[in-house]
Amino acid sequence: MVSSKDNSKHEFKNIDELFSYYSQSSDFSCLNISERLSLNIAYFNSLVDEKIIQEHVSNPILRNHEDISNLKDILKIIPIKDTKISSDIQEISEKIIQGSAFIYINKAMNMGIIINSLTISTGYREQNDAENEYSVIGPKVGFVEDIDTNLRLLRKSLNIPNLKFEETFVGTTSNTRVVIAYLEGIINPEHINTARQRIKDLDYDLICDSSLLDQLITDNSTTPFPLLLTTERVDRAAYCLINGQLAILCDGSPYVINAPTSIFDFFVSPEDYLLPWVLGTFFRLIRFLGVFFSISATPIYVAVLTYHIAIIPKDMLGPIIDSRVNVPFPPLIEALFLEVIIELLREAGARLPTKVGQTLGIVGGIVIGQAAVEAALTSNILLIIVALSALASFTTPTFKMSNTIRFLRFPLIILASIWGGLGLVAGIIILCTHTLRLKSFGMPYLAPLYPFRYSEFTDGFVRFSLPYIKKRRSIFRPLVQSRFNVNGRKKDIGDDFNNE
Amino acid sequence: MNKIFICIPIFCLLLIGCSRTTIIDDVKIIQSIGYDIENNEIIGTASYPVYVESIQESHPRKLFTAESKTTTGVFTSFTKQTADEIDMSQLGSVVIGDAFAKNGISDLLVNLNSDPNIGTNSTLIISKKTASELLEETMNYPPYFLSSVLDQSMENGNVPLTNLHTISNQYYRESQDMYIPKMEITNEGLIVGDGVGIFKNDKLSVSLDNRETFLLKMFVDKSVYNSTYEVTTSDNIDLLAKIISNKIKSSVNNSPGVNYKFNLKVYLKEKTTKLSVSDITNRITKEIETSLEKDLLNLLEKLKNENVDPVGIGELYRVSQRNWEKNEFYREIYPNIKFNIEANVNIVNTGAAE
Numbered sequence: 001m002v003s004s005k006d007n008s009k010h011e012f013k014n015i016d017e018l019f020s021y022y023s024q025s026s027d028f029s030c031l032n033i034s035e036r037l038s039l040n041i042a043y044f045n046s047l048v049d050e051k052i053i054q055e056h057v058s059n060p061i062l063r064n065h066e067d068i069s070n071l072k073d074i075l076k077i078i079p080i081k082d083t084k085i086s087s088d089i090q091e092i093s094e095k096i097i098q099g100s101a102f103i104y105i106n107k108a109m110n111m112g113i114i115i116n117s118l119t120i121s122t123g124y125r126e127q128n129d130a131e132n133e134y135s136v137i138g139p140k141v142g143f144v145e146d147i148d149t150n151l152r153l154l155r156k157s158l159n160i161p162n163l164k165f166e167e168t169f170v171g172t173t174s175n176t177r178v179v180i181a182y183l184e185g186i187i188n189p190e191h192i193n194t195a196r197q198r199i200k201d202l203d204y205d206l207i208c209d210s211s212l213l214d215q216l217i218t219d220n221s222t223t224p225f226p227l228l229l230t231t232e233r234v235d236r237a238a239y240c241l242i243n244g245q246l247a248i249l250c251d252g253s254p255y256v257i258n259a260p261t262s263i264f265d266f267f268v269s270p271e272d273y274l275l276p277w278v279l280g281t282f283f284r285l286i287r288f289l290g291v292f293f294s295i296s297a298t299p300i301y302v303a304v305l306t307y308h309i310a311i312i313p314k315d316m317l318g319p320i321i322d323s324r325v326n327v328p329f330p331p332l333i334e335a336l337f338l339e340v341i342i343e344l345l346r347e348a349g350a351r352l353p354t355k356v357g358q359t360l361g362i363v364g365g366i367v368i369g370q371a372a373v374e375a376a377l378t379s380n381i382l383l384i385i386v387a388l389s390a391l392a393s394f395t396t397p398t399f400k401m402s403n404t405i406r407f408l409r410f411p412l413i414i415l416a417s418i419w420g421g422l423g424l425v426a427g428i429i430i431l432c433t434h435t436l437r438l439k440s441f442g443m444p445y446l447a448p449l450y451p452f453r454y455s456e457f458t459d460g461f462v463r464f465s466l467p468y469i470k471k472r473r474s475i476f477r478p479l480v481q482s483r484f485n486v487n488g489r490k491k492d493i494g495d496d497f498n499n500e
Numbered sequence: 501m502n503k504i505f506i507c508i509p510i511f512c513l514l515l516i517g518c519s520r521t522t523i524i525d526d527v528k529i530i531q532s533i534g535y536d537i538e539n540n541e542i543i544g545t546a547s548y549p550v551y552v553e554s555i556q557e558s559h560p561r562k563l564f565t566a567e568s569k570t571t572t573g574v575f576t577s578f579t580k581q582t583a584d585e586i587d588m589s590q591l592g593s594v595v596i597g598d599a600f601a602k603n604g605i606s607d608l609l610v611n612l613n614s615d616p617n618i619g620t621n622s623t624l625i626i627s628k629k630t631a632s633e634l635l636e637e638t639m640n641y642p643p644y645f646l647s648s649v650l651d652q653s654m655e656n657g658n659v660p661l662t663n664l665h666t667i668s669n670q671y672y673r674e675s676q677d678m679y680i681p682k683m684e685i686t687n688e689g690l691i692v693g694d695g696v697g698i699f700k701n702d703k704l705s706v707s708l709d710n711r712e713t714f715l716l717k718m719f720v721d722k723s724v725y726n727s728t729y730e731v732t733t734s735d736n737i738d739l740l741a742k743i744i745s746n747k748i749k750s751s752v753n754n755s756p757g758v759n760y761k762f763n764l765k766v767y768l769k770e771k772t773t774k775l776s777v778s779d780i781t782n783r784i785t786k787e788i789e790t791s792l793e794k795d796l797l798n799l800l801e802k803l804k805n806e807n808v809d810p811v812g813i814g815e816l817y818r819v820s821q822r823n824w825e826k827n828e829f830y831r832e833i834y835p836n837i838k839f840n841i842e843a844n845v846n847i848v849n850t851g852a853a854e
Contacts, residue, residue, distance in 0.1 A: 305524045310589035310619060314644050317529065317590060321551045324525045331523065418516050 012089045015107045022096065033058050033103075037068060040104055047099035049119040056080055057101065057115060071113055074103060080115055087111040098175070124149075128254050130233050132399055135271040142232040147177055147251040154181055154247070157238040162186070168199055170250075171207035177251040178213065187244045188477040191260060194441050195246055210250035214257050217248075219439045224407050226400035227440040229258040229265050236270055244478030260441035260476060262448070264460055266401035267291065272463050280463040288461060290392035295408050297389045298335050299416040299424050301382060305331040307420030323379035332417035334378050338386040339409065341368060346390070346406075447475040525551065527587035531561070531643055534631025535574075535608060536597035541567045544574025545595075545632040546586075549643055561639050565632065571608045589617040592647035594624045594664075595631040596680070601697060601704035609671050609702070612664060620665035623650045626697045626704065628684035637685050646691070650681060653693050656726040658714035660696065671702070674826040675814030679716065682707065698808045706806045708799075715799045718746060718762065719811045729766075731791050733784060737774060741788055742767040744848065752816045757838040760796070764843065768850040775850070785845050792843045800839045813837065 012018040019042060022028045027046040033039045039061065041053065060077045061068065068074055071085050086092055087110055096102055099118030104111065130142030143150045151165060162184040170178045180195050198217040207213055211230055218227045231237055232254050237247050240258040248257040258265075267287055272280040304311060305324070312320060327334055345364040349357045369387070372378045389409070396402035408431065415423035438445035448456035456473055458464040472478040534545040546564045566577030578586055594612065596605060612618055625646060627634040638645050653659045659681050670678045678699040685691055695713045698706040708716060714727055724746040731739045747763040766788070768780065775784060803811065807830065814834070818824040 306521045307519075309522055309524050309527065309529065309587060310617060312524075312590070314590065314592065318549070318551075318643065321525050321529075321549075325551045327525070330521070418512075419519060 012093055014089065015092070015104065015110050015112070018089060018093050018096075019107070022093075033061055034065065036065070038105060039068075039074075041101055042104070043096065043101040043117070044099070047097075047119065048101055048117045052080070052117040053101055053115075057103070057117070071103075071105065071111065074113055078113070078115060080117065082114075082116040084114055085111065086114050125254075128232060133231060133233050133236070133270075133397060135233075135269060135274070138270055138274045139233075139235055141234050143234060143237075143249075143254045143256055145252050145254055147179060147249055150249050150254075150256065151179060151181070153234045154237060154241070154249075157234055158183070158241060163241070166192075166196070168196075170199055170202055170213065171204060173205040174207050176207040178207070179249040180246055181241065181249060182246040183241050183244070186242075186472070186478055186480050187246055188479060190477070191246050191441055195248060195259065199248075207250065208252060210248065210253040210255045210257050213248065213250050219441065223434065223438055224404045225263070225435065225438060225445070226266065226398070226404065227261065227438060227445065229261045229398065230255040230400065231258060231398070232256070233270060239270070239273075240265075242472075242483065244472045244476050244480075260443040261445075262440070262443070262473070262475065263435065263445055264448075266398045267396060268459075269397035273466070277463050277465045281461075284463055285461060287395050287397070290395040291405055294389040294392040294405050295412065296424075297385050297392075298339065298382075298409055299412040299427070301385050302331045302335050302413055303416035303420045303424050306417055320379075320381055323373075323381045326376035327379055328376070330417070331382075332413065334382055335386070335413055335417075336410075338372070338378050338382055339413070341372070342386055342390045343406070443476055448473070451475070522585065522587055522589075527585045528582050529587050529590045531590065532593040532595060532635060532638070532646055533588075533591065534595035534597065534627070534635045535571060535600045536630045536632055537600045537603050540569075542569065542571060542574060542600070543567050543630075543632065544571070544578070545635050546574075546578060547635050547638065561643065563632075563635060563639070571611050587617070588615060589619070591618050591622045592644040593622060593650070595627050595634050595646065595683075596624065597627055597631040598629070598704070600631070601626050601680070601699075604702045605699075606671070606702035609668060613668055618664070620668070621663045623647045623663050624667055624680045625650065626680050626682045628682060628694065634683060634685060634691070637689065637691055640689075641691070646683070649691065649693065650683075657693070658710060658717055658727050659693055660713065660717040660720050662696075670810075673815070675809070675818040675824070675829075676812040677808045677810045678702075679708075679720075679810040681713075696810075698803070698806075698810045700806075700808050706803070706808050711795075712799055712802075715796055716810060718796065719748070719760075719799075721746075728769075729788075729792065731788050733787050737771050739771065739784070739788075740769040741845075741847075742769055750816055752820055755838065756817075756833050756836060757840060758813055758816060759840045760842070762792070762796075762841070762843040764792075764845045765848050766845055768847055780847055780850060785847055788845045788847075789843045792845070793841045796841050796843070797839055800841075804835060804837065804839075807834065809834065 012021065019030060022042075022044075023030065025044070027044050028042070029045045030040060030042040033041055041057065043053070056079055060079075061074060064077050068077075075083060075085060086095075089110065092102060092112065092114065095114045095116075099116070101115045101117045103113040103115065124146045125144050128142035128144045129140050133142075134140070141153065143153065155163060160183075164182055164184045166180040166182075168178050168180075169175050178199060180192065180199070182192055195217070199213075202216055204212075204216055207216075214226075214228045214230055215221060220227060229240070231240075237256045237258060241247055245258050245260060248259065250257070267284065269283075269287075272284050274280075275283070305320070329337070341364075345361065345368075348364070349361055352360055365387070369383050373380050373383055390406070393402050393406045396405060412424060412427045415427040417423075419426065435446050436450055444451060447453065448460060453473075453475060455471065456475070458471075459469045463469075470482050470484055472481055472483055474481065528548045530546045530548050532547050536543040536545070544564070544566050547561050548564070549561045564578045564581050566574040566581075568574045568577060575586060594608070596608070623646070625634075634646075650659065654661045660679065662679065662681060667678050667680060670676045679696045680699070681696050682694045683691055684694045693710075695708045695710050696716065697704045698708065700706075711730075714729060717724060717727060724743050727743045729741045729743065731741060733739060744765040744767060746765075749761040749763075751759045753759075768784070800811065800813075803809065809830070814824075814826070814829055817829060817833070
């Protein structure tokens with residue numbers, strides 16, 4: 001438990017001390033239920049559903065007034081799970097702060113009943129349409145902020161007994177509930193150990209979102225690449241679990257962390273699997289093309305116009321020079337200027353309310369772009385290139401990866417302006433070396449490209465027909481290789497799926 | 501370790517100042533350059549486009565002219581005439597005046613080759629009038645007119661493939677002589693291709709007309725497509741044979757003699773309706789074959805008499821003889837070679853369009 005590390009946590013000697021400390025908060029209530037039995041109840045009314053207290057605690061006690069003589073009698077008549085008698089002051093203090101009510105007869109007894117009566121999903125969204133990872137077809141159910149709902153959603157989509165949830169509490173101040181979900185018998189226990197270990201070693205006060213957790217337990221926090229996949233789509237999380245990856249859910253966050261991952265996971269959209277494989281493959285390839293274009297188009301423009309005039313086709317010389325002839329800046333400044341405008345638009349669009357954001361997009365995109373060209377601050381051709389590469393970066397289905405791709409352009413633009421094509425090559429080499437060295441939960445990030453796994457390209461650049469994607473990724477060392485049997489194929493060695 | 505990681509970026513930053521940029525709109529992009537010689541002075545002419553605000557319009561082009569004793573010396577004068585740096589990396593064609601070509605072009609070729617910015621697929625052209633006149637005439641045409649005319653006629657016409665690369669190859673190899681296409685301005689002011697000029701060493705010595713140019717192309721080009729050959733048959737019908745494919749086999753013997761065997765596939769065009777099928781398969785094929793054989797042989801004999809070797813007969817011998825020696829070959833063996841040419845024509849189609 002995290003509490004051992006926390007110095008600010010009070011050690012209470014008795015209930016009296018505990019209550020006097022807690023009642024310094026205005027939302028701590030201590031009520032008397034029954035005068036005759038001198039029965040009292042204490043709870044934080046901000047955490048507790050008072051309706052539960054009313055219906056399932058106070059009312060039964062008052063109705064069965066006569067039968068109650070001690071705490072055990074009360075325990076019998078309260079129809080709530082996880083109700084128990086405790087005399088451990090530390091446990092009592094923890095449970096109260098986590099949303100339990102505490103019934104006691106006499107403070108001096110240092111003993112009472114802990115009743116779990118936490119308000120369910122008050123203040124949380126009821127549903128999430130997975131708008132940030134939207135797909136036109138397929139389910140639109142996304143995770144919500146309430147972890148219990150999320151666990152139910154996962155349990156419903158993977159309805160087998162070996163889906164295991166492992167609960168811990170993280171954050172010295174927030175004390176956030178974190179659940180590691182995995183398919184036992186399929187996932188390699190190594191990954192669970194890694195997750196457990198990293199979460200256990202965590203020393204951070206406020207965990208308010210899984211993205212925060214993601215950054216804290218990631219393998220390398222200095223890389224621009226996301227090493228763990230966060231998703232708000234239930235089907236995506238379920239697919240990861242099926243593939244022998246684990247999911248980490250965090251209370252209060254609609255995003256689920258999937259680990260370990262490879263770089264290809266970030267370019268996979270659930271839609272790939274919902275469309276026929278030919279179309280799925282085509283769209284996936286378009287997406288990879290978009291990534292390539294988005295990273296390299298502007299740097300290549302800068303490099304060519306600054307250093308390598310010779311490689312421009314003769315017919316294109318005229319249009320390119322025409323559009324640039326009145327621009328007073330070197331290509332670097334011109335390109336950075338436009339890229340920054342696009343980033344500003346994106347940032348402003350994300351901050352503004354939806355309706356205003358759309359208007360701003362049009363105003364920004366058309367008016368500013370056109371005005372910049374007319375004022376001879378940028379060239380027409382660069383405007384097209386920058387707008388296209390911005391568009392292309394948005395085709396990446398995961399938000400974190402598309403941010404990374406947009407970011408990578410800037411160092412490459414600067415390198416291209418310093419050393420031209422040489423700088424571009426240097427930048428790409430650094431990029432390749434960097435991604436090659438990255439690891440996600442100890443697993444190579446560039447798999448199946450490096451280490452090369454030929455058989456796993458059935459679901460790499462190309463999405464094969466579904467029966468052909470029958471193997472889990474061997475790079476994650478799952479205990480069972482095949483996902484399903486095709487035409488009564490023989491069982492895998494080490495298949496302890498049925499031994500449970 | 502840490503020191504290295506700090507030092508590398510710092511040195512990189514310092515090196516930024518050392519890079520020499522050629523920003524596209526801050527340079528004068530030379531499209532073609534011409535060389536003439538007059539009273540032992542080399543006159544260089546270079547054309548470059550002037551880009552102005554108007555988009556999608558034809559750009560006015562201008563000429564630099566300069567005099568110098570050397571071919572690179574003209575650039576010194578060019579730089580005096582412009583506010584921007586001169587960039588040669590998009591050079592399309594080098595025009596050589598007739599007089600300049602007769603005076604020797606070895607200096608020019610060496611200089612063109614030593615400039616890494618100049619692409620080896622830029623073309624060389626001999627102008628019948630002076631190079632400056634030809635370049636002035638191209639001012640009325642779209643940019644890169646000269647090189648695109650030449651490229652087009654090499655691909656679809658009768659001009660053998662040449663560019664700086666092949667010409668340099670022929671210049672530096674001992675067993676073949678250079679040939680460079682010629683262009684002239686007609687009285688109506690049109691720029692037209694007009695045969696090729698053949699060099700002995702680095703000096704222009706023989707000129708071939710358009711018909712001979714086609715025959716030369718038959719010998720030297722790997723693929724001859726869309727080139728045309730005119731034949732007049734025994735009954736005075738003018739036919740046009742369009743060549744689809746051409747396969748050459750050559751062999752040498754020490755008598756000395758060279759055998760060439762051509763395997764041609766042709767279309768027949770023009771007046772084919774007057775011919776019967778049996779005519780075409782028997783008589784016409786035969787007549788085209790004999791006419792072609794005669795013409796090819798005449799060309800080889802003519803080149804032999806002028807003692808130039810653009811076909812690369814020397815190369816055929818060089819690859820088969822260990823101690824081949826240039827001077828000895830061209831002085832003693834080449835004038836005595838007996839040529840034997842066999843053409844095998846296959847008419848695959850008549851009349852129909854391509």
